[in-house]
Amino acid sequence: MNMKMKRKTHECLYKRNNSQISIKLLAKVLLMGTLMGVQNVFGLLTREDMVDVLKVLLSESIDSFRLKLDGPFNPVMLYVYREIDVISNKRFNPQYINEQTAVPDKENILQNIDRTNDTVREEDSEGKKIPRSTVEHYSALINMFPSPDGKASIYPKEGCKDSFTSFLKSDPVKEYAHKILAILLLRTEGMVFKLEVKDEESECPKLVYINKCDRAQSFSVPICIASAEEQDSNSSNKEENIKKINRKLLQTIKYFLNAESSQELEESIALKESAEKEVYWMTKFTETPAWLIQSYIYYYLETKEDAIEFCRLIVQTGLFFVTESMITDSYNTSMEVFSKLVTRKDAQTDALKQWEKVKKLEDAVESAKRNRLLPFRDNSQLPTITAVEANAQGNTESDEELISSDIESVLLTLLCCFVYAPETNTYNVDKIPHAHEEVKNLFAMPSKNASTSSDSSETSGNPDINNPASSNTPVIQVGQKIPQEVQKKWFGIIQSIVEDDEYISYITMGGRRMIQPDVFNILIIMIKLTGIDYDASDKEDISIYRKIVKEHILAGKNDLIGQLAKNVVRHAVKIFSLISGNVFNERTFAEWLLMSSISSKSERTMYVDSIDYDIQVVNNTKYLLSSLVIYYGKENTAKPIIIRFLEQEKVHLGVGRRLIKPNDSSIVANLKKEIAEMPKDSYSMCVLSKYAETLEICGSDDILFDESYITQARNSWNLSQYLIYQYMLNSEENHLGPPVA
Incomplete structure (x- = not known):
């Protein structure tokens, strides 16, 4: 596979062991560093x-x-x-x-x-x-x-x-x-x-x-x-x-x-x-x-x-x-x-014309880099819930609480993606009008003066400026750690929603009953959280899929397991489409990879895919193991959220690297071509052209899929999914297990 991947270069500063650094010497070093910086x-x-x-x-x-x-x-x-x-x-x-x-x-x-x-x-x-x-x-x-x-x-x-x-x-x-x-x-x-x-x-x-x-x-x-x-x-x-x-x-x-x-x-x-x-x-x-x-x-x-x-x-x-x-x-x-x-x-001179093109190219590249598809840059920004014990009212009761796995983190991550407004880099719960009021109150609503920049929090350096809370009540904000008080409220909301629901499944760990962290529970809880008008028969289908898994009807039949996974994805797409409006697409990631890039003016589109599916038996109970990949795409860029159901009691959550495919029709590609074709009749014209070559949409952590990879994806469907999965994850993902009681 021919894939261009930029890696960060790390510089290390070593200090001598067993030595005392005098204040005078340290001041001298700092002064030298300052002067060199200036x-x-x-x-x-x-x-x-x-x-x-x-x-x-x-x-x-x-x-x-x-x-x-x-x-x-x-x-x-x-x-x-x-x-x-x-x-x-x-x-x-x-x-x-x-x-x-x-x-x-x-x-x-x-x-x-x-x-x-x-x-x-x-x-x-x-x-x-x-x-x-x-x-x-x-x-x-x-x-x-x-x-x-x-x-x-x-x-x-x-x-x-x-x-x-x-x-x-x-x-x-x-x-x-x-x-x-x-x-x-x-x-x-x-x-x-x-x-x-x-x-x-x-x-x-x-x-x-x-x-x-x-x-x-x-x-x-x-x-x-x-x-x-x-x-x-x-x-x-x-x-x-x-x-x-x-x-x-x-x-x-x-x-x-x-x-x-x-x-x-x-x-x-x-x-x-x-x-x-x-x-x-x-x-x-x-x-x-x-x-x-x-x-x-x-x-x-x-x-x-x-x-x-x-x-x-x-x-x-x-x-x-x-x-x-x-x-x-x-x-x-x-x-x-x-x-x-x-x-x-x-x-007019050619150099001035060329500079105008280079300036447009710079702006186009910067605009593409600022184009945020998700409210999270990496795993460190995921709304990971710490261990919280609470009942539906948010009060701690050590005797009769349900011990949750970190399924709450997955649910909150999905909800954040659904209500994220990239044009203002804020959360806008009005995108889900029928959501519970308790859910809406967890988010800070954007002010009327919120910036329209898709990267405003990075520009200002203070996310509070762009996503202000209406009061002093702790709320969820883009780029901010979730307050402990909000975590307790979120835990209470989930427990209240699942109470007495016959479709929710549980497991027992350490003698305690807890919500099973599987894809079926996630879909059912998302329906109830957002208040969407979902067909009861479809909800029954989800229950049937779970029954098929538990009865091990598909044992050893990989093709049928694959079909089951596709059916689950189809229902996930339907549910997520109802939640977020028209931003979903039924295409798979591989299909997106083969698509021609669409206009940059288009809205971000969400895709769902399932890979690595299998059925595992633990303590005579069958579980569907899979990785659910939910990613947003716009023009030639995509950013995935990966939810991995690889163990009975744990769900792993991660933000993937930004994925970029070639786009010969893009503004960047056209400008690069025009600049490369301009005559290099002076040294400065040559330098401008070389500078234009250095302007890339890809950042150091991004993955660029080149034409040879596209060809592989076109010729081998399963290979393409495997390779995509291998390279879309960050080096470290969040392993979300149940909190310790």
Whole structure:
């Protein structure tokens, strides 16, 4: 079976045994963790902030020009770039980079990896010299992305002052940081500015920019900032440290100042066949200075205000360069680069169109993930009843009570599913108008201002906001543990309903009489709980099925046992249909799997199936053992509740994983296809396309049935049911047995 299943990755934090952790050390560790957490969010904006940047840039122009989104700098990448692993794959590429790990201090409780001091390999695995240009590229990459904790980051470890980021954020330089980055970016595209290193052989070289037309824009900043801040150090190796710091920064800065334009490479990639473009963008282009400076800037810009300012600066700097080149022989070349950089204000670009599609795809995927079919995410949210002893009035009487199995949990689980309103993520007992008033009073009714989001409790973080109780009386609410008082009332309601009912069967355990936890009792009690108008003859049929089981008429006749199970399911469907209206469907799960997905606007539909049925003899009494699977489906998604009658005295209850089948006609599938077919004529267009590939409806615990599985289900009915059963259960299910008296 070919089935895609995502598994969660668990990270473990180990602490040293038999050691005392000082408050000072612990505070230091926490502070380091906090700083690292803050650093990780710098750069790479949220979608909301990035959209705000786009709105501003698209609404304004400079001399009728604005930034071209499929040019060398695309603001959309400020958000999307975090979602793909291009930087990590390059920064930690063992083909070119030697990993350096630091030995932890004796007091350190964390075995941290320090990648700051990684070095570039001089030779490949076969002993051949790696080209100098490649060594310089990866040396600059390490300096610009020190990534001390092993995650791609432009921020160095504490105390490191020779990184490119430390240089840009130092006091003498930070005022010009955006201009330096803009010039280096445009330099890699072919625009030559008067930016150069002066006094390179001195103790403190300078980075100098000369603007002949506007001297106020010129600047000169020291490259030896880190060494200047160490002037009071008594280190005898101060001069050696200065040279080391200068060399790293100089290598990085000169890598861009000496860079050749990537324009020719980019044009050659754009001319290739569509299938080849992505390979070239992700291999050849990522070895260029243009890619490195673009990637760095996406990580460097920390706020939407920074991003807007930088985008304006690119257009202004480009306009200045073209104007200045009008009196030189480089005007034609300048215009070629300029046309790649900017566009007319009203012009539409493919990158903007593609982003709109990616945005729709994101929204569609998130909407599908928020689509809740059941009021329970997993077994931990099931309304499991703790041991409660009470009579019909809810009062404890230790002498003459009926000891219940946890059949109450099954009944309450079913009732919660029937009254669940996914559009508001609340319980609405009005869905069952003839239910007993005592039953209705157990639930919190939704307020008039209840959210219409299907995932509102997750959004607000507080289910009480979305499902408020009308008073201080304890009630059942979505996502909340059932109060003990409600459990007692529910127990009392069940005992009152079954009292003197000839159709209810009992078993004796430990000398006490209790309701037998079987499917027949569940169906009969649900009829009485909800007050539905059910035909007495059908109720009699249920009694006949039980009689057939007890008299063992079907012993050894598996086909007849199967037919009996189908008849029981048919009655369950009829009863549940009357309870919940028109949300039931007589199809089986296998039939649903083979169905074409229906519109997402359709209501959720409930299905019932029975598997693993057999008749067992215990103490000369016969019992029908089976697993009743009740699941809700909508479009291409289903979520099951599994009730397993596998023992005489126990019923097992579980919430299955969300099941997803392919849906080529869905919005998600169509958008993915459209995005994949769009031309990848720029690096940002390629990144957008790759990001779209990562957007999946499936979560880490979901099960995606692929086409090969569908084929198996089509060719082998029993096999399909078996496989479905194997994979629809969570790793742990609730084993509900009778409470201890």
